[in-house]
Amino acid sequence: MNSSGDIVYSLTAENGAVQFKDGEKTKTMGYNGSFLGPTIVVKKGQNIQINLINHLNNEQTTFHWHGLIVPSDMDGGPHSPIDAGKQTTIAFHVNQEAATLWYHPHVIGKTAEQVYLGLAGILIVKDENESKLGLPEKYGIDDIPVVVQDRTFTDTNQFDYEKDYRADGTAGNTLLVNGTINPYIDVTTNEVRLRLLNGSNARIYTFSLSDNSTFKQIATDGGLLNSPVEMQALSLSPGERAEVIINTDKMYKNGDVLSLMTGDIAVLKMQIGERKDTKNTMPIVLNQLPEINDFSMIDRKIVLSGMAGMVEINQEKFNEHRIDAYGTVGKREIWEIYNQKDMMGGMVHPFHIHGTQFRIISRNGISPAANERGWKDTVAINPDERVKLEVMFIEKGIFMYHCHILEHEDNGMMAQIKIE
Ligand code: C2O
Ligand code: CU
Ligand code: CU
Numbered sequence: 001m002n003s004s005g006d007i008v009y010s011l012t013a014e015n016g017a018v019q020f021k022d023g024e025k026t027k028t029m030g031y032n033g034s035f036l037g038p039t040i041v042v043k044k045g046q047n048i049q050i051n052l053i054n055h056l057n058n059e060q061t062t063f064h065w066h067g068l069i070v071p072s073d074m075d076g077g078p079h080s081p082i083d084a085g086k087q088t089t090i091a092f093h094v095n096q097e098a099a100t101l102w103y104h105p106h107v108i109g110k111t112a113e114q115v116y117l118g119l120a121g122i123l124i125v126k127d128e129n130e131s132k133l134g135l136p137e138k139y140g141i142d143d144i145p146v147v148v149q150d151r152t153f154t155d156t157n158q159f160d161y162e163k164d165y166r167a168d169g170t171a172g173n174t175l176l177v178n179g180t181i182n183p184y185i186d187v188t189t190n191e192v193r194l195r196l197l198n199g200s201n202a203r204i205y206t207f208s209l210s211d212n213s214t215f216k217q218i219a220t221d222g223g224l225l226n227s228p229v230e231m232q233a234l235s236l237s238p239g240e241r242a243e244v245i246i247n248t249d250k251m252y253k254n255g256d257v258l259s260l261m262t263g264d265i266a267v268l269k270m271q272i273g274e275r276k277d278t279k280n281t282m283p284i285v286l287n288q289l290p291e292i293n294d295f296s297m298i299d300r301k302i303v304l305s306g307m308a309g310m311v312e313i314n315q316e317k318f319n320e321h322r323i324d325a326y327g328t329v330g331k332r333e334i335w336e337i338y339n340q341k342d343m344m345g346g347m348v349h350p351f352h353i354h355g356t357q358f359r360i361i362s363r364n365g366i367s368p369a370a371n372e373r374g375w376k377d378t379v380a381i382n383p384d385e386r387v388k389l390e391v392m393f394i395e396k397g398i399f400m401y402h403c404h405i406l407e408h409e410d411n412g413m414m415a416q417i418k419i420e
Helices: 111-116 128-132 405-410
Strands: 006-017 026-031 041-042 046-053 064-066 086-093 098-102 119-124 143-151 176-177 184-187 189-200 206-207 217-219 221-232 234-236 241-247 258-262 266-279 299-306 325-327 331-338 350-353 360-365 378-379 386-391 399-401 414-419
Touching: 006 041, 006 386, 098 111, 098 189, 098 241, 111 414, 119 143, 119 189, 143 360, 184 189, 184 399, 189 234, 221 241, 325 399, 331 378, 378 386, 399 405
Parallel strands: 006 046, 041 119, 143 189, 184 266, 299 331, 325 414
Antiparallel strands: 006 026, 046 086, 064 098, 098 119, 143 176, 189 241, 206 234, 206 258, 217 221, 217 241, 258 266, 331 386, 350 378, 350 399, 360 386, 399 414
């Protein structure tokens, strides 16, 4: 252990108020501030220590690291609540490749509301392979986190979670990106890297560019793809991330605006400014991920069913005192996730597993699209679809798997596996 690589952070969950709009400030929650939290940057191989403080008024919270491979007692799942006014310290070793991960609370029955009020943040892992590639990495200049969320404001600019609550997932009518309405950036480089996070409770976004040009997806939830994938549209369900590179050279003169869109709504306006950097560096090879093994046997079958308050996993609702499955550390398993359709047709469930990064083997027997062949921790499962995953845990302990529509998760569409 090299102590010079140790990093110490403090993360405080607190109540706040934000001037999102003219008029009254909006009451919020955030980490080390009023809404969302700081981007935490760690390097593979580092030892991290984080001081977790709950300064919320009278409510418990947890600090969960979505996508991070950590021992289960550091994972901040529902078993690790921190009472209001209390603090604790966790420590872990970063043992995974460069990726865009995130953090958010995971308290039983309260996750959706706490995230809605602003508790979420980006966690970036860096490593040597990635830094050798010459990808854009000037934070805030050509390497930009884009946290996409939807919210509804009352007449007095407040969030009214109870009023807007929907058991199938609370959706808003106003887009917030990194906690702002109508954001834009000034682009000074030929290539811009966006780290997209769908941090919404329920809404699925399909991103495209305002001139319909293509962009390159370079990473999935858990790291770089083997090579860039050219895309015209990219869908992300709640919890999913993707890194994309947008090329702004030639086609745009100073003052032009190119927007990242979802449908006809601009997510992020990119104003093309004075170019300071005109290199185009996009490597052809980004990573060396192993082949995906298509074993025909299935080790574990998981059925997602129901709607609203009736959602279940394998016909049961979450019970924190019940272990739903047992697994073996270091053992490669095939999981089949089936989204059981109902008379209403059903809905998409973003299926997430804690403490691991998996690969998608197939969707209804067909190999996944090129941009889904990287490391994943969350996968959108369509109604009546069977998705096969190659899953392995390298840490022991209890890990959650659940639907990432946060109201479904709070309504019990969650289960836990004990890895021994
Ligand atoms: Cu994004 Cu169980 O979490
Ligand atoms: Cu998670
Ligand atoms: Cu769901």
